[in-house]
Every structure is written in C-alpha cells, then in structure tokens.
Amino acid sequence: MTTSATTTTTPTRTAARVVDAVKVYGSGDTSVRALDRVSVGFPAGRFTAIMGPSGSGKSTLMHCAAGLDTLTSGTAHIGDTELSTLDDRRLTLLRRDRVGFVFQAYNLVPTLTVAENITLPLDLAGGKGDIRDDEWIDALIDVVGLRGRLHHRPSELSGGQQQRVAVARAFAGQPDVVFADEPTGNLDSRSGEEVLGLLGRTVRQTARTVVMVTHDPVAAAHADEVVFLADGRLVDRMTSPTADKVLDRMKAFEVPS
Numbered sequence: 076m077t078t079s080a081t082t083t084t085t086p087t088r089t090a091a092r093v094v095d096a097v098k099v100y101g102s103g104d105t106s107v108r109a110l111d112r113v114s115v116g117f118p119a120g121r122f123t124a125i126m127g128p129s130g131s132g133k134s135t136l137m138h139c140a141a142g143l144d145t146l147t148s149g150t151a152h153i154g155d156t157e158l159s160t161l162d163d164r165r166l167t168l169l170r171r172d173r174v175g176f177v178f179q180a181y182n183l184v185p186t187l188t189v190a191e192n193i194t195l196p197l198d199l200a201g202g203k204g205d206i207r208d209d210e211w212i213d214a215l216i217d218v219v220g221l222r223g224r225l226h227h228r229p230s231e232l233s234g235g236q237q238q239r240v241a242v243a244r245a246f247a248g249q250p251d252v253v254f255a256d257e258p259t260g261n262l263d264s265r266s267g268e269e270v271l272g273l274l275g276r277t278v279r280q281t282a283r284t285v286v287m288v289t290h291d292p293v294a295a296a297h298a299d300e301v302v303f304l305a306d307g308r309l310v311d312r313m314t315s316p317t318a319d320k321v322l323d324r325m326k327a328f329e330v331p332s
C-alpha cells in the first residue's frame with residue numbers, strides 16, 4: 076500500500092523514535108559502530124518488529140530507544156520527550172511510568188504470585204491510586220488469559236504462561252510503549268506463537284504500542300510492520316509482513332560463503 080499526497084489520513088503519532096542515531100562502542104582501532112545514523116519512528120498503536128542479522132544493531136537500537144543506554148550522537152524520544160534532556164532520576168521515572176519491558180528471560184519474582192508479579196511495577200511506584208487502574212489490570216488479566224492462575228507462583232507455570240505474566244506486567248502501568256527483546260527466545264514454537272498472538276492482540280484490543288526485537292521471521296510476521304537493520308543501518312521497512320516475505324528479505328543480507 077502506498078500513501079499518496081491526496082490521502083486524508085492524519086499523520087501517525089510516534090510512540091518512540093530515534094533521529095540520526097549513532098552508537099559507537101569502545102574507542103580507537105577496536106571501536107564498533109553499532110548504529111550508523113539510524114532514523115526510525117515506531118507508530119503509536121502499532122506492533123513493530125526490528126529484524127536483521129546477528130550483530131546488525133537490533134538490541135542496541137532497542138536499548139537506546141528505550142532509555143536503557145545512551146547514544147553517541149543523535150536523539151532518542153519517547154513521545155515528545157527527548158531522553159538526553161532528562162537527568163538520571165527523571166530518566167528512571169520515565170522508564171518506570173511510560174515504558175514497559177519484556178525480555179527473553181521472564182524475570183518474574185519467584186516468591187510472588189502471578190497477581191503480585193503483574194502489579195509489582197505499580198506497587199514499587201508507591202501504590203499511588205492515580206497510576207493504578209484496577210479496571211485496566213482486570214481487563215489485561217483476561218487478554219493474557221491468566222484469570223485461573225492468579226494465585227499461582229511462577230514455578231507452577233509453564234514457560235509460555237510465565238512469559239504471559241511478564242507481558243501483563245509490562246502493560247500494567249499503561250505505558251506509552253512496550254519494548255520486547257526476543258520474547259520467544261526461550262519458548263517452544265507453540266508457546267512462542269501464543270505469546271506473539273498475545274502481543275498482537277494487546278496492541279489491537281487496547282491500542283498500545285509494541286516494539287519487538289527478533290531474528291525469527293515467523294515472530295516478525297505477527298507485527299504490523301517490520302524494520303530491517305543491516306550493519307547498523309536501517310535498510311528497509313515492510314508492512315503486512317508474512318514469514319515468507321520476511322525470510323526472502325533476510326536472504327538478501329546473507330553473505331555468500
């Protein structure tokens with residue numbers, strides 16, 4: 076689908092974006108330019124996947140866009156907030172209140188129940204009534220399908236169920252954007268499909284934003300759009316991806332042996 080100059084659609088707001096992003100690790104002869112002038116926006120209310128070969132800069136892009144790491148030059152924005160303008164305290168608050176994270180390892184607290192794990196970020200934030208929305212949490216529990224497991228501990232759940240708890244926790248504070256780094260990396264394909272379906276459903280049913288790093292074309296096909304990185308540069312974007320289309324695009328990056 077192309078967007079012609081005559082369309083009347085309003086410009087999509089970006090939940091997160093980087094502009095002219097450069098990230099250099101180390102210095103001198105051994106330095107690595109992990110991001111090389113990348114500009115990319117992640118539209119609000121959409122599910123975007125970041126794909127690319129190993130070492131192409133996917134995790135670096137996610138970490139810098141999420142405020143977990145800083146850029147060497149260029150800017151990173153969550154909504155209208157430019158991250159480099161924030162001191163450490165404000166950056167911590169922004170990550171806590173406006174960003175959610177899902178990692179490959181579920182990172183649940185083993186001594187807490189499912190319900191307690193889901194609301195942990197809100198409880199750590201001081202349990203203030205204004206940021207805790209019980210109706211939202213209740214709806215979220217249904218979206219992730221965990222109502223029958225609320226009083227279980229993580230060790231009593233399968234890997235897929237644990238990752239669903241982590242997804243619910245990431246969305247609990249109604250963040251502007253949830254960043255997911257290889258969220259299905261530890262799961263078998265069926266549990267992985269469930270978690271990916273869940274991320275897609277949460278975006279569609281609750282108009283939230285997800286940005287997911289993956290190297291798996293099947294996972295990327297769950298997204299609304301895929302952005303491709305190669306050698307630290309943004310090389311392509313694909314809307315309405317299928318696993319086959321993504322795989323074909325990835326083959327172009329393969330270095331002949």
Ligand SMILES: Nc1ncnc2c1ncn2[C@@H]1O[C@H](COP(=O)(O)OP(=O)(O)OP(=O)(O)O)[C@@H](O)[C@H]1O
Pocket residue numbers: 100101107108109127128129130131132133134135136290
């Ligand atoms: N802390 C670091 N110090 C030095 N170099 C780093 C560091 N982190 C990443 N790199 C380098 O930066 C480049 C991009 O790494 P990054 O982890 O962002 O890639 P990736 O696409 O996520 O890779 P993968 O799919 O293998 O996880 C690689 O060459 C990597 O070796």
